[in-house]
Amino acid sequence: MATQHTSSALPAPALSAxxxxxxxxxxxxxxxxxxxxxxxxxxxxPARERYVAAFVDRLADGAAMSVKQLxxxxxLYGQQAISSAxxxxxxxxxxxxxxxxxxxxxEMRWVFRTFWSRTAHDNEWWTTYLTTENTKQAAAPDxxxxxxxxxxxxxxxxxxxxxxxxxxxxxxxxxxRRPVQAPDAEAASPAADAAPDMxxxxxxxxxxxxxxxxxxLARLGHEDRRLPLSAGDCAxxxxxxxxxxxxxxxxxxxxxxxxxxxxxxxxxxxxxxxKRLTAKIPPRIPTADTTSPGTPGPAPxxxxxxxxxxxxxxxxxxxxxxxxxxxxRTTRQPNTDNTEQAPIDPTDAADIKAHMNNLRDLLKTV
Numbered sequence: 001m002a003t004q005h006t007s008s009a010l011p012a013p014a015l016s017a018x019x020x021x022x023x024x025x026x027x028x029x030x031x032x033x034x035x036x037x038x039x040x041x042x043x044x045x046p047a048r049e050r051y052v053a054a055f056v057d058r059l060a061d062g063a064a065m066s067v068k069q070l071x072x073x074x075x076l077y078g079q080q081a082i083s084s085a086x087x088x089x090x091x092x093x094x095x096x097x098x099x100x101x102x103x104x105x106x107e108m109r110w111v112f113r114t115f116w117s118r119t120a121h122d123n124e125w126w127t128t129y130l131t132t133e134n135t136k137q138a139a140a141p142d143x144x145x146x147x148x149x150x151x152x153x154x155x156x157x158x159x160x161x162x163x164x165x166x167x168x169x170x171x172x173x174x175x176x177r178r179p180v181q182a183p184d185a186e187a188a189s190p191a192a193d194a195a196p197d198m199x200x201x202x203x204x205x206x207x208x209x210x211x212x213x214x215x216x217l218a219r220l221g222h223e224d225r226r227l228p229l230s231a232g233d234c235a236x237x238x239x240x241x242x243x244x245x246x247x248x249x250x251x252x253x254x255x256x257x258x259x260x261x262x263x264x265x266x267x268x269x270x271x272x273x274x275k276r277l278t279a280k281i282p283p284r285i286p287t288a289d290t291t292s293p294g295t296p297g298p299a300p301x302x303x304x305x306x307x308x309x310x311x312x313x314x315x316x317x318x319x320x321x322x323x324x325x326x327x328x329r330t331t332r333q334p335n336t337d338n339t340e341q342a343p344i345d346p347t348d349a350a351d352i353k354a355h356m357n358n359l360r361d362l363l364k365t366v
Contacts, residue, residue: 217233
């Protein structure tokens with residue numbers, strides 16, 4: 001049973017006019033069924049959680065919800081404290097972190113969202129709401145923006161001189177494929193092959209930009225400072241990352257799989273990423289070519305996976321009560337399964353104590 005804290009929490013800082021917004025489709029999402037703002041909102045929470053909750057509650061939809069951005073705006077606490085506060089708010093029923101799979105063109109990518117509710121809800125409410133949200137998104141048309149790593153196509157430059165308009169057009173427009181002609185017809189038109197300088201120049205392969213797999217590896221150091229990769233490291237790991245993309249996953253999914261659940265310190269980023277690329281390679285997704293001719297393929301299904309607020313492990317809403325996976329829930333709340341533990345025999349406790357005293361005596365220097 002929750003007890004009300006009599007000590008008032010410090011007022012949350014005012015929202016900065018330059019508070020960053022997340023990319024389209026990411027960031028904060030306000031859940032329905034909330035009461036109106038009251039002066040004593042979050043009064044049952046500890047001081048740190050009240051401080052963070054009051055700030056998050058005033059953020060607009062689409063605001064960035066990363067721990068790093070929140071820590072920049074909340075000077076009283078660091079990133080570790082903010083992360084712990086968000087975990088506590090998830091257990092209290094105020095937020096859930098989810099991954100939503102949306103299609104962007106010919107590929108699927110994952111967007112990360114944080115659903116926030118001023119009114120605390122139980123696990124059944126969150127499971128029902130996220131399931132309904134998943135159904136709505138599956139039926140809605142997909143207007144997702146293109147992935148951020150795809151550069152925009154630049155229009156061809158306009159000709160500077162009207163006199164050179166015809167020449168510029170001949171070099172900008174690719175040469176059309178000619179129909180197959182008889183040998184005598186080909187011999188009758190030697191002028192078509194007499195102007196090789198008019199054919200469009202084909203850029204060499206070396207001038208092509210980096211592949212999506214290379215760009216994904218290069219982004220790892222920006223996503224998490226524990227995974228800095230040099231240009232040589234990215235080139236060495238590019239074939240393995242390209243194999244992931246060839247199996248039907250998106251660049252965002254690849255980056256998320258490589259950065260989720262990192263240890264406190266990574267001594268060798270190159271070896272660590274190579275091991276993850278080998279051990280966690282996903283199964284190959286069947287392509288549309290496997291369907292029978294004339295049969296329309298199924299519409300791209302959207303899925304919502306809830307994330308563990310503590311470690312980021314994805315799963316179904318039913319498998320993550322309180323927004324926590326089983327290991328994190330057991331760590332925060334021992335004996336979660338309500339299993340009765342057998343009492344320790346006093347004789348065994350005395351034997352253990354005597355054994356430990358004996359070990360301490362052996363470790364003493366003479």
